Amino acid sequence: MSMKIVQNVLLLTPFLLCVSLSSAATPSISEQDLKTAAQLRDEALKTSKGYEIVESLTTEVGPRMAGTAGDAAAVKWGVAKLKELGFDKVWTEPVTFPTWKRGVETAEVISPFPQPLVITALGFSVGTEPEGLTAEIMAFDTLDDLINAPEGIADGKIVFIKHRMHKARDGSGYGPAVAARGRGAVEAAKKGAVGILIRSIGTDSHRMAHTGMMRYEEGTPRIPAAALSAPDADLLENMLKRKQPVKVKVTLDAQDGEQYTSHNVIGEITGSEKPEEYIIIGGHLDSWDLGTGALDDGAGIAITTAAAELIARLPQRPKRSIRVVMFANEEQGLVGARAYAEAHKDELQKIITGAESDFGAGKIWRLDSRVKSEALPVVEQMAKIMEPLGIEYGNNRAGGGPDLIPLRQMGISVFSLRQDGTDYFDYHHTPDDTLDKIEKESLDQNTAAYVVLAYITAQMDGDFGSGLE
């Protein structure tokens, strides 16, 4: 999951808002279909197909940052995997974007207590001069404190933002914390800083820094930006308590790369009655470069692919089509998601609903919807089938997942199968995002929920209307 680039997305949408995505029919689902959904749910708990898929992706591809050789390998993998699993149609759609290269990244305290620091560059940070950037640290408790500080207060300094993200099942600590990553460099530069170090946007205490996107702004100097691991942020704080100037040297050779064209990878189980109508489930195929992208978002790819594959094993195809979309380059700004929305903007009425899995591999504890009110009885029936999985119904204000933001803003209805993300930000965007963090049992529970969602929405009569209602 990356920052949500809502502003850019909104630019695409206003003229579409008047499209009616709702039909007159009262939505309903048959008893037989509910029974099949329950069988699929139970079947999902018995397979480990999801785990096989994420094991395959992390082992055979590994890191797949947008625009790297890993990205290309992942696209190839996705196409081959969907074909191997018996999807009826498998294709790719191009997604073009600027790229960024990490390079070497080191930091050390120069004085008063020389020792190395573990850092990682933030995505799209500029590099330092080759000899590194050496300057005194100026600490702020929060991004707001920096914003509210006087002009010129950080002249020639490296700003350090100490804010600690809090841990929560729903990941609610991320929003308040992540602004320091996205906007920190701009705000620090405005105060005269020559660089910025933030405490990693994460909830662990391991010596790994969390990367993720940052942005520059026209007219503000582009200063190098990196994250410190939590123990290194602690260390700097402890040094600063001694009331002596703390001088740090940071060396980054990060740089912008060429434009690159990757691909959304799409696999379809083609519907038997209304093949042109479809449900989207999926995740994003890219990852950051530090880990193998098991949780972010190999798990989402695996869960949704395994769910669709279970439906493909039924003696007959569902009424509507089910598309698994493996979105390209989510991490650097929902680029694949925007490309998909743009490419399919004329078929919005055919997209019955969507749900992305992009919050790791923890168990799902809640189902949220965003559908027209007449469709809520079907959602209620769906929730009943999910109940034995430990899932409760939440509300009708679902987000749908980052890669569905563009489509949602154009009016498609969405669902959120909300995962337990208590530990998600322990690993998020670090080298530690690896296969061993995934439990088969949790992954199967996720697959079970997605298969219920996909099957019921593919079989129901009527539609969910617009998520904008």
Next chain:
Amino acid sequence: MSMKIVQNVLLLTPFLLCVSLSSAATPSISEQDLKTAAQLRDEALKTSKGYEIVESLTTEVGPRMAGTAGDAAAVKWGVAKLKELGFDKVWTEPVTFPTWKRGVETAEVISPFPQPLVITALGFSVGTEPEGLTAEIMAFDTLDDLINAPEGIADGKIVFIKHRMHKARDGSGYGPAVAARGRGAVEAAKKGAVGILIRSIGTDSHRMAHTGMMRYEEGTPRIPAAALSAPDADLLENMLKRKQPVKVKVTLDAQDGEQYTSHNVIGEITGSEKPEEYIIIGGHLDSWDLGTGALDDGAGIAITTAAAELIARLPQRPKRSIRVVMFANEEQGLVGARAYAEAHKDELQKIITGAESDFGAGKIWRLDSRVKSEALPVVEQMAKIMEPLGIEYGNNRAGGGPDLIPLRQMGISVFSLRQDGTDYFDYHHTPDDTLDKIEKESLDQNTAAYVVLAYITAQMDGDFGSGLE
């Protein structure tokens, strides 16, 4: 804690075994002294002096691998800290040893699934050629499997030892696992290998490799040796399951350095009645280079220094002297410990007993002794005072801690205050050995136990005899 280099130590000892370290007096301790010991125990639980000390060492010095600038800074820190805390005498004793430099260390899978691997060189490994070492992986479940394999089986290959260390409160998984680190390179070279990668000797699943000592042998080629992080060892295993050759490139520029002279740092609370008799408590001042040496062994330094300092705050000095010894270069072969034993071999009868803290910062759960049987009643009384700390008496076969092995083998009695090491090998010898892994409360409990041990042994009438009895 490093591997115990018992063989080397034994060479020093035979001629000393005939020294009698036992006097005729039946050991005893007064009720008043036991009362004071209990007061000291309770006082220890109220201070956070131990935490202050380890915070100071990790913040102001940080990594302090033997022979580095950090080593020199640590010696300076130790002397200053002991003086600041009011020790009566503070001095250093020289310790000379060969050194080793880590340098850059990288690895990657070249084929069939190119991706980076996280490794770290083992201590005293040779480097590779500058362009790296590229070869196919040959995996063995255990070191024994490698030893028992046919001659030449690993010709031109990089051996990979998959053995997983198990987790246990008493650290009992370490012994069976660590041989792969110490002897792996020699055994692999004997089978024709050009390099060796071991699964880290650790119990975590984080993407950090565990360093530690390895040894070469005269007449066997010196091949590069490194440890893989647990997730990277998993990854290699998963790749190998595909039954295709897995080719890896390893680049190490590790190399031997110059001889170096560091120092044992010693602080004494000088006894009021028998100042020439003393008790040793302590830890080792060096660490590996990857972390800040908080658990290994900043904690031991802190616990024992804080315990002695509590005794120094009493209105009068104890009868015997208490020495806090901060041993130099434990990690690379108990070098400081052997130097101390050699320098003090003529005063063994004056060393009443000893105990080293070198197993992290977990709570102490057991007291073991190694004393003459006539002294066991005093040990029993000591155990009673420790009981409220959740400590039970174990047996009379204490080890005393790695740095007391040389003295123990010369005949001094020892105690072991056994810590809960369940998580110790999650962090041991990794970048993750940092201050945040230490809980103040546990550290205080440790200090409380050490102050009881030190005070009672400093006050008792009679002695503990020889640990060899």
